[in-house]
Amino acid sequence: MGKERVAVVGVGQTKYSATRGDVSLPGLLREAARNALADAELTWADIDAVVVGKAPDFFEGVMMPELYLADALGAVGKPLLRVHTAGSVGGSTALVAASLVQAGIHRRVLTIAFEKQSESEAMWALTLPIPFQMPLVAGAGGYFAPHIRAYMRRSEAPDYIGILVALKDRQNALKNPLAHLHEPDITFDSVKDSLMLWDPLRYSETCPSSDGACAMVLTDEAGGDAASKPPAWMLGGAMRSEPTMFAGRDQVSPAGGRDCAADVYRQAGIDDPRRDVDVAEIYVPFSWYEPMWMENLGFAPEGTGWKMVEEGATQMDGDLPVNPSGGVLSSNPIGASGMIRFAEAALQVRGMAGEHQIDGARVAVGHAYGGGSQFFAMWAVGSSKP
Amino acid sequence: MPHIGSREVAVVAFAQSDHVRRLEHQNEVELVMPVLHGVKSTLGITQEDIDFTCSGSTDYLAGAAFSFVQALDGVGAWPPITESHVEADGAWALYEAWVKIQTGQADTALVYSYGKSSPGSLRDVLSRQLDPYHQAPLWPDSIALAALQARACLDAGVTTVEEMAAVAVRSRRSAATNPHALLRVSEEADVLLKEPELAAPLRRHDCPPITDGAAAIVLAAGDRARELAERPAWIDAIDHRTDAHSMGVRDLTVSGSTRLAGEKAGVGRAPVDVAELHAPFTHQEVLLRRALGLGEGVDVNPSGGALAANPMMAAGLVRIGEAAARIMAGGAQRAVAHATSGPCLQQNLVCVLTGSTGGGA
Numbered sequence: 071m072g073k074e075r076v077a078v079v080g081v082g083q084t085k086y087s088a089t090r091g092d093v094s095l096p097g098l099l100r101e102a103a104r105n106a107l108a109d110a111e112l113t114w115a116d117i118d119a120v121v122v123g124k125a126p127d128f129f130e131g132v133m134m135p136e137l138y139l140a141d142a143l144g145a146v147g148k149p150l151l152r153v154h155t156a157g158s159v160g161g162s163t164a165l166v167a168a169s170l171v172q173a174g175i176h177r178r179v180l181t182i183a184f185e186k187q188s189e190s191e192a193m194w195a196l197t198l199p200i201p202f203q204m205p206l207v208a209g210a211g212g213y214f215a216p217h218i219r220a221y222m223r224r225s226e227a228p229d230y231i232g233i234l235v236a237l238k239d240r241q242n243a244l245k246n247p248l249a250h251l252h253e254p255d256i257t258f259d260s261v262k263d264s265l266m267l268w269d270p271l272r273y274s275e276t277c278p279s280s281d282g283a284c285a286m287v288l289t290d291e292a293g294g295d296a297a298s299k300p301p302a303w304m305l306g307g308a309m310r311s312e313p314t315m316f317a318g319r320d321q322v323s324p325a326g327g328r329d330c331a332a333d334v335y336r337q338a339g340i341d342d343p344r345r346d347v348d349v350a351e352i353y354v355p356f357s358w359y360e361p362m363w364m365e366n367l368g369f370a371p372e373g374t375g376w377k378m379v380e381e382g383a384t385q386m387d388g389d390l391p392v393n394p395s396g397g398v399l400s401s402n403p404i405g406a407s408g409m410i411r412f413a414e415a416a417l418q419v420r421g422m423a424g425e426h427q428i429d430g431a432r433v434a435v436g437h438a439y440g441g442g443s444q445f446f447a448m449w450a451v452g453s454s455k456p
Numbered sequence: 457m458p459h460i461g462s463r464e465v466a467v468v469a470f471a472q473s474d475h476v477r478r479l480e481h482q483n484e485v486e487l488v489m490p491v492l493h494g495v496k497s498t499l500g501i502t503q504e505d506i507d508f509t510c511s512g513s514t515d516y517l518a519g520a521a522f523s524f525v526q527a528l529d530g531v532g533a534w535p536p537i538t539e540s541h542v543e544a545d546g547a548w549a550l551y552e553a554w555v556k557i558q559t560g561q562a563d564t565a566l567v568y569s570y571g572k573s574s575p576g577s578l579r580d581v582l583s584r585q586l587d588p589y590h591q592a593p594l595w596p597d598s599i600a601l602a603a604l605q606a607r608a609c610l611d612a613g614v615t616t617v618e619e620m621a622a623v624a625v626r627s628r629r630s631a632a633t634n635p636h637a638l639l640r641v642s643e644e645a646d647v648l649l650k651e652p653e654l655a656a657p658l659r660r661h662d663c664p665p666i667t668d669g670a671a672a673i674v675l676a677a678g679d680r681a682r683e684l685a686e687r688p689a690w691i692d693a694i695d696h697r698t699d700a701h702s703m704g705v706r707d708l709t710v711s712g713s714t715r716l717a718g719e720k721a722g723v724g725r726a727p728v729d730v731a732e733l734h735a736p737f738t739h740q741e742v743l744l745r746r747a748l749g750l751g752e753g754v755d756v757n758p759s760g761g762a763l764a765a766n767p768m769m770a771a772g773l774v775r776i777g778e779a780a781a782r783i784m785a786g787g788a789q790r791a792v793a794h795a796t797s798g799p800c801l802q803q804n805l806v807c808v809l810t811g812s813t814g815g816g817a
């Protein structure tokens with residue numbers, strides 16, 4: 071997996087909300103970064119390099135904003151790298167940061183991902199004009215709804231599965247004080263009765279648009295050993311990409327996602343993901359992507375992911391809790407959403423997830439995807455050194 | 457020295473487009489495809505022989521979010537590939553690829569980058585790179601900011617307008633032997649200095665041409681590099697550093713991050729034959745030479761540099777490619793390549809390339 075082991079010794083997140091009007095861009099990032107440094111019991115001076123990720127720069131209207139943020143992130147005089155791999159970027163950014171440690175180039179790396187979506191209108195920013203895209207869809211939901219329809223037809227899933235996922239994730243979010251959406255009154259019927267946006271996706275089955283940042287401090291093995299709090303050890307990590315469209319591409323269960331997961335499991339020594347993984351933080355921006363990814367990531371045989379949802383296997387008390395943090399459905403600063411999945415996986419195996427902790431979690435996966443279901447990033451972390 | 461990296465990694469192939477003022481009838485995919493096929497066919501390999509792919513570009517040139525996604529169509533990413541992208545010059549994509557090889561997870565890497573600056577008003581587009589609260593609302597454009605830096609350099613005695621003109625003349629005449637360059641001739645310096653100022657103290661000749669273009673490089677480790685190339689250009693060291701963003705808190709007459717990256721990369725440890733410096737403005741070449749401690753004997757920008765062709769997001773990667781090409785051709789033994797990003801040389805990358813492994817000294 072690399073010459074040097076990687077430990078997550080610090081995790082920091084902001085409070086997520088629709089508008090963080092109380093902070094500037096640097097203020098938002100520093101909130102997450104300082105929380106991560108405090109968790110790691112390190113200071114800015116201990117950091118060797120900074121790796122920043124975010125989704126399209128148009129969201130905030132700042133071109134290559136890491137240049138402006140260099141001062142705020144304590145990166146002056148240090149290497150500063152900016153990653154952008156569409157929606158998977160939060161995960162990819164963590165993996166690039168990890169590679170700096172794995173290669174033995176740096177000992178302590180701060181990695182941070184963010185989005186301040188209140189600066190613009192993300193849905194229309196994701197609606198590309200002619201000639202970049204056919205003028206058929208509005209927002210990511212419009213793009214993905216046909217893929218979900220195809221999944222429902224293929225798997226013969228009952229039409230209420232998406233409602234169950236949305237209900238679960240929003241209820242999990244009530245246990246996560248940082249989550250954007252806290253909807254204590256949510257019920258199956260309130261989700262079902264919410265506005266149909268992109269059939270079969272209802273308003274309550276759709277991710278919010280959030281402001282927020284997430285940061286992690288990654289260290290080498292010595293750093294992990296020296297940490298006073300339990301570290302999360304990286305067991306494996308992978309990225310995969312494939313083209314947006316060509317005849318024969320399976321957009322419901324993309325080969326890139328399957329390959330990415332298989333690569334991570336191979337590195338981590340995970341033979342049976344359903345058995346060996348204790349908790350998963352999966353990128354589910356629209357409810358139906360939970361059962362779809364359960365199949366794509368090898369947790370359920372093809373066509374049966376929805377049964378995991380129906381049986382409650384992905385609930386907090388199920389055999390594979392998925393998104394105990396509330397997931398992307400409850401907090402979605404797009405560029406950070408992938409890193410939040412990676413960081414929440416780390417918190418679980420560190421035993422530091424608070425009220426949404428899964429008892430005894432020893433192996434967790436974090437997952438992100440982006441573009442037209444074509445960019446994938448995933449890692450597995452464990453409580454024990456590999 | 458851990459930052460140098462312990463695996464031997466070399467540039468084994470480099471290709472670039474013809475850099476032009478305005479590429480009107482090709483989109484980004486059509487721009488990168490010949491370059492990507494160029495590096496692969498040179499080596500007789502296909503995408504399946506590449507372990508890791510990394511690109512550099514920016515949405516602000518394309519005018520569309522996720523513009524790099526379409527460019528992936530030029531790669532042939534099927535079956536799915538291990539791939540990443542930096543929102544930066546391709547030189548930083550090359551850095552990420554070099555790191556990936558250092559981890560031992562890849563033995564070969566394809567790096568590419570591209571930029572079409574012509575569709576918009578580049579100097580205004582680049583102003584969107586500035587502090588969004590205090591600077592960007594004033595729309596100070598990239599030439600105006602470079603002019604402020606040039607003025608500071610003149611006032612500090614770092615350079616003179618005559619020296620700046622000489623840099624312009626030498627760069628564009630050097631480009632006469634570079635068929636990919638855009639500006640390949642120059643008037644004499646005394647003629648240039650009679651021209652009016654564009655943004656005082658910069659004249660037109662002090663500024664880079666607005667350019668559309670692309671470049672690609674293949675990296676390979678150890679014996680794989682020796683198999684693929686007769687004379688690989690070994691990356692002896694590579695490092696990058698950033699300065700503060702705000703022009704009010706840094707000394708514009710020096711490039712601290714270039715000096716630091718050059719020290720980390722060990723530029724001064726042995727003589728340098730060739731340097732390819734990413735200096736879009738004439739005074740910046742003078743600054744960079746100083747920061748890297750390059751003396752009179754160093755052949756600077758034999759390709760013509762960014763003053764002869766400046767494809768945004770590719771010009772830094774082109775510098776590494778040009779430096780590597782001199783080594784691969786046998787004309788140089790030790791070369792320095794430099795890339796820059798951000799206003800007034802904010803962020804800088806330095807790569808030392810040699811004709812033999814083990815330091816190249």
